[in-house]
Amino acid sequence: MKNSLKKLWKENKLLFIFIGLMLVFRSAVADWSDVPTGSMKPTIVEGDRIFINKMAYDIRLPFTHISLVTLSEPQTNDIIIFDSVVSDKRLVKRVIGVPGDTVTMRNNKLIINNQVISYKKESTTNLPSNNYHDKIETINGQPHFIRTSKLASQLDNFNQVIVPTGQYLVLGDNRDNSADSRVIGLVPRKEIVGKSSQVAFSLDYNNNFLPRTNRFFHSL
Numbered sequence: 001m002k003n004s005l006k007k008l009w010k011e012n013k014l015l016f017i018f019i020g021l022m023l024v025f026r027s028a029v030a031d032w033s034d035v036p037t038g039s040m041k042p043t044i045v046e047g048d049r050i051f052i053n054k055m056a057y058d059i060r061l062p063f064t065h066i067s068l069v070t071l072s073e074p075q076t077n078d079i080i081i082f083d084s085v086v087s088d089k090r091l092v093k094r095v096i097g098v099p100g101d102t103v104t105m106r107n108n109k110l111i112i113n114n115q116v117i118s119y120k121k122e123s124t125t126n127l128p129s130n131n132y133h134d135k136i137e138t139i140n141g142q143p144h145f146i147r148t149s150k151l152a153s154q155l156d157n158f159n160q161v162i163v164p165t166g167q168y169l170v171l172g173d174n175r176d177n178s179a180d181s182r183v184i185g186l187v188p189r190k191e192i193v194g195k196s197s198q199v200a201f202s203l204d205y206n207n208n209f210l211p212r213t214n215r216f217f218h219s220l
Contacts, residue, residue, distance in 0.1 A: 028062040029054055032200045033081060033090065039172035039179065040092055042134055042145045043079070043220055047203040047212065050092065050220070052081050056195035065190055074098065074168055074192060076112075077142045079220055082170075082191040086184040092196065093180050093187075096139070097161065097169030104160045105182075108148045108175055112139065149176035158182055168192070196220060 009016065031052045035044050044050065054060065057074060058067040065083070074080055078095045096110065097103040103112050110117040120136040122145070130150075137146045153176045163169050167186035172178025181187065202215035 024062045027054075028060050031194070033092070033196075035092060039174050039177060040079075040094070041147050041174040041177075043094075043173045044092065044199070045202070045215070047205045047209075048215060048218075049200045049202065050081075050196040051198045051200050052194040052196055054194040057192060060193075065193070067190075074189075074195070076101075076140055077144065079196045080168075080170065080187075080192050081194045081196060082187050083193060084184055084187070084191060087179065090193075091179075093170035093172055093178070094144070095168055096171050096181075097163040099163050099165045099167065101163045101169070102160055103163065103169050105156065105158045108156045110137070110139070144173065146173045146175055147177075151176075155182050161186075166190075 031054060032049050033052055035048045035050060036046060038046050055071065057070065057072055059069040059071065060067055074095050076095055076098055079092065080095055081090060081092050083089075084091050097112065101113055103110065105111070109119060118138040120138075122134040122136060133148050133150065135146050135148065136143045138144075155176055155178075161169060161181075163186065166189045168189065169181045170187050171180045171182070197220050199215050199218040199220065202212040202218075203209045204212050
């Protein structure tokens with residue numbers, strides 16, 4: 001048995017080293033993740049595979065959440081990937097509130113640090129239903145699309161939250177169809193594994209998993 005293992009190692013040493021390095025790379029440097037739900041529509045759609053920059057905020061010990069060196073902190077508008085203990089899932093959401101911020105939502109409109117956030121309605125002609133609005137939300141001068149329902153939802157409002165140190169308030173861009181901080185609470189800094197700013201590739205779940213070439217390397 002021992003001789004067989006030695007022979008296997010000798011004959012496949014380079015392959016094993018390559019696999020090991022790839023696993024370390026995906027664990028600590030960069031990776032990609034599929035997005036199975038529509039909670040980040042219209043920014044990210046079901047079937048997108050997004051790049052994850054795992055060194056955006058920390059250099060971590062591979063295969064752990066232990067930070068060896070902190071490089072930066074998540075900023076408002078960042079799209080982050082985190083391993084949620086509460087939901088027991090890896091989630092993708094947008095950072096809305098960072099430590100020290102005060103955040104309130106009234107009728108699906110945000111108030112951050114006493115500033116009413118700007119919204120501009122976009123055409124909904126491409127939406128599958130007339131029950132939704134696509135809007136441009138601008139926070140700190142940075143615009144991005146969000147989607148809201150025309151129907152009232154219990155997610156449309158929350159009282160003022162003061163974001164404490166080491167926590168982040170996150171929302172999905174599909175505001176009425178997202179289990180975000182309104183459901184799972186604030187996100188601890190230690191759960192954040194990386195940042196995404198680009199789609200790697202995309203498959204259409206409703207069309208035999210055919211590639212959506214128009215979303216390949218699409219910026220978020």
